[in-house]
Amino acid sequence: MNYNAELVSLNELVPFPNHPYKVDVNEDLRNLQHSIEERGIDEPLIVRRVNEKLQIISGHRRFLASKLANLQIIPVRIVDLDDDQAAIILVDSNLHRRNVLHSELAFAYKMKYEALKHQGKISDDITSYQAGTKYKTDTAAYIAKQEGTSRMQIYRYIRLTNLNEGLLDYLDQGRIAFNPAVELSYLSKRQQDILLEAINDLDATPSFSQAQYLRQLAKEGKYTGDIVYDVLDELKPNQKEKLKIDMEDLKDYFDRGTTPNEMIKIIKESLSQYNSKQNSKKEENDLER
Structure with a gap:
């Protein structure tokens, strides 16, 4: 692989098709955008040439943040990978970032599972884990060993890809x-x-x-x-x-900036005082009878 970084136009870059990770314009992405505006991109994107374009393998968030920062060129490392190799690197480059969603893990494991199966290249030390296993090598067990989990958990995550949106x-x-x-x-x-x-x-x-x-x-x-x-x-x-109460209905009764938890505490205290007064009135009425 050629890891020499070079500068290319953002217009040359295209995302990896059907990649499993969501790239949303949220607070984290905005922070990345501001970091890029101030210091530039620390780590070049990993890309490969596909149909006269550069397909992103690793760096979709950096790509979007760079667009938001109005960059015209971006550093990349162009590598020579087939579809399966690219899919595996794409999945692995994002698996250990923080706050990975269940749905992202599900489609990531499925993508890696299918790529490894297509390659037919599983480490020799991963063998059948139970009687009746269909393959001589166990792809789910191989992924599980890398991720520090069980083969069944990998299968359970892949099952989730059958859920509707x-x-x-x-x-x-x-x-x-x-x-x-x-x-x-x-x-x-x-x-x-x-x-x-x-x-x-x-x-x-x-x-x-x-x-x-x-x-x-x-x-x-x-x-x-x-x-x-x-x-x-x-x-x-x-x-x-x-009991569900819309916080919007209560805002006029609290100071601005009062949190929902603080509102609940105040409501409980007020109800406690109200209950005490009601009990006192009841006792007075009983004494008058």
């Missing part, structure tokens, strides 16, 4: 937990759409046991919209009924 978003937001999400990934696209509609209507997400039940219903051909609504409408174990 809405359920994946709820997973990334933490509204749906990882284990229920894996169970839901076995539902068909139509069944997932029905579930997503019910989640939005009821403002409720399935627990692990509920997700397992929905998966079993689908397997038995008993999955219907009415049943999904009934399942989600059940009170989960240890679930407490919650």
